Amino acid sequence: MSAPLLSIRDLAVQYRTGHGPVDAVRGVSFDVQAGQVTALVGESGSGKTTVAQSVIGLLASNGHVAGGSILLNERASGETELVGLNERGWRRLRGRCIGLIPQDPGNSLNPVATIEASVSEALRIHGWRDRRKIHQRVIDLLERVDIDDPETRARQYPHELSGGMRQRVLIAAALALEPELIIADEPTSALDVTVQRTVLDLLDRLRAETGTGILFITHDLAVAADRSDDIVVMRGGEVQEEGPSATVLTAPQSPYTRTLLADAPSLAQIVERTPPVVETGARPLVEVTGLRQEFSRGAGREPLVAVDDVTFAVPRGTTHALVGESGSGKTTTGRSIAGFNRPTAGTIRVGDVDVTALRSPRGFRRTTQLVYQNPYGSLDPRQTIADILAEPLQNYRIGDRGDRAERVAHHLELVSLAPEIGRRRPRELSGGQRQRVAIARALILEPELVVLDEAVSALDVTVQAQILRLLARLQSELGLTYVFISHDLAVIRQIADTVSVLQRGRQVEFGSARQVFDDPQHAYTRQLLAAIPGTAFTSFGGHA
Incomplete structure (x- = not known):
């Protein structure tokens, strides 16, 4: 087999915090082959996005690679060590050799720039100056990612496109200079299943046509099962398991991988839901x-x-x-x-x-209560969790301070959150914890x-x-x-x-x-x- 397109060995990444250095990634090793997809899967905080950011040199300002090697095997220039690369080296590689498809098209596209300006940015950074050639390249790219009426779309702004179209625009931008490696960071996590399938089909087709290798970051093991050649399972900054997708999925060696497989709804065995007892003739709620x-x-x-x-x-x-x-x-x-x-x-x-x-x-x-999709946006960042839960009780003048504190404690317990969570603020909680708080707030009025x-x-x-x-x-x-x-x-x-x-x-x-x-x-x-x-x-x- 030819040398891997990307070879990561013993990668370690640290972040500087007010409480001292935090080891986000430890001893991570895996390869990405040209023309194939390697899926990096795991929960939030597992380190998978940190690995991706290390590969493209976009770690947060308080992060640094503390050890290990990241080798990119360019077709034209041979092996390049990415660890320790200076900014001039990164400017040469980003866009031309390594492309990035970010997770959120809503936040990743400049809202005041046209689609043409966004897609052509990499071209201009890498020296394209002829406006007609740039325009034609943008139109070709939009056509390639199956965007209808590309001339019109090129003049539009992100808010005028659907989520699926915006995601295709990001793919077009990543492909502008036909990079050898594409990092796709949760590119379909917020998309409907039909749009998700369309976007994934597009990536498959482009990979087959160009021989591009894809490092696919996802928490969705079902998507990884369908679309990857190899799977790397991460948890707590370390690799739990890695290998060919069929092997990892059918004969997982790590207990954590088995847990992921059991929890993924598309992969889990369907257990018939026991219908609730509904009184005959009772009026629906x-x-x-x-x-x-x-x-x-x-x-x-x-x-x-x-x-x-x-x-x-x-x-x-x-x-x-x-x-x-x-x-x-x-x-x-x-x-x-x-x-x-x-x-x-x-x-x-x-x-x-x-x-x-x-x-x-x-x-x-x-x-009747409503629980929103984004708990972070619906929880007041200035309040503690206890205050957030107590607020509906105060609004309806339910109980005195002691009664409200008891109800808050009870509802934290009800959604399996520890009492000390009440002293924290939303930014100090994980996504799952914030969603539990949102559910507790909805239930506290019974x-x-x-x-x-x-x-x-x-x-x-x-x-x-x-x-x-x-x-x-x-x-x-x-x-x-x-x-x-x-x-x-x-x-x-x-x-x-x-x-x-x-x-x-x-x-x-x-x-x-x-x-x-x-x-x-x-x-x-x-x-x-x-x-x-x-x-x-x-x-x-x-x-x-």
Whole structure:
């Protein structure tokens, strides 16, 4: 076999902190071959992004490579040692030899620069001066990543493109100078399953065409199973296991790898969810009938129809899932149920409350709560966790200070958080801990209904599995009813009793989770199901 494109040996990375140096990566070794994909998987804090940043020389200012070697085997120049490379050397390599596809297209593209300016940046840095050649190269790149009407798109700004299109723009920018190595850092973690599949198919095609090697950073073992040649499993800054994907997935040697496999919803064995006992003839807790939600787009323009004639019911104590791609209307529907939108037409009833007729939602908030996708954005960074949890009680004048402190402590325990967490602030917590705080805050008023909007989509598989088990336990203990919004059908299959599939604002399918998954009636539902990652794991003959 020819020499690896990228060879990492005994890599060690430290960060300087106020409490002394922190070892983020220790003794990491693996290779990336030309024309192949090596997936680096693990939870947040495992060190996988630190490894990627070391390979492209973009560590945070307080980080440094403390030991080891990173060799890049360039086609033109042979081996280059990246550890200790000066800034001039990095300028030569970045873009031309090593390309980066960052995780978040929303934050990675300059909002005041056109798409053409963003894609052409690497060209201009590496000496391209002819404007016509630059423009033509940008158009060729946009066409190559399957962006429609590239001339128009090149003149647009990031906010005018969908999430999937913005991700393709980042891929086009990374490919501008046809680098030999691409680092893809969680490039599909925030995308719907169908858009995710399209982006991954694109990367596969480009890799096959150009022979580019890809270092693929992900916490999604199902995606790694489908798309990688080799898998490197990291935890706590160290490699737990590495080898050919089929071997790692079917015969894992590390207990941690086995835990990841068991927790990944697409890879786990499907355990039939025991349907809750629903009293015959009992009125559903949630009834949505003919819901239509329009949003004004300004004078002279037709309103945007976000939801159109959606109808379903949710029995008390069950979980109803709203699934579909971005723009399908699922979040709008959830916010309408929670009383944050006033519907244009139709009715929503929660218990005895006609939500569409509410003049003030204040009283309604005690019975219906909303948990957002991004707990960091919904938690006041200035408050302690205890104050955040106590605030709803203060707003509704529930109990005295001692009573509220007892309730805060009880709800921290309820979501499996230690009492000392109450003294911390949101920035001092992990993503999973913040999501538990958001759930505790929603439950502290003892609601009947909780609307969860993509509440686990940004979490690592192990943390996601913990939150899903927590939600199931709380539902069983407290009799909660959930409306669960997600684009992840693998998660939905684990947690939902009934499902509504939404497409462009319309409900194209409704039924029990078993009916929808085992016998989908609509072509769009079948398309969503076909896009669930993890099929390679089944073809390998693996089991969780």
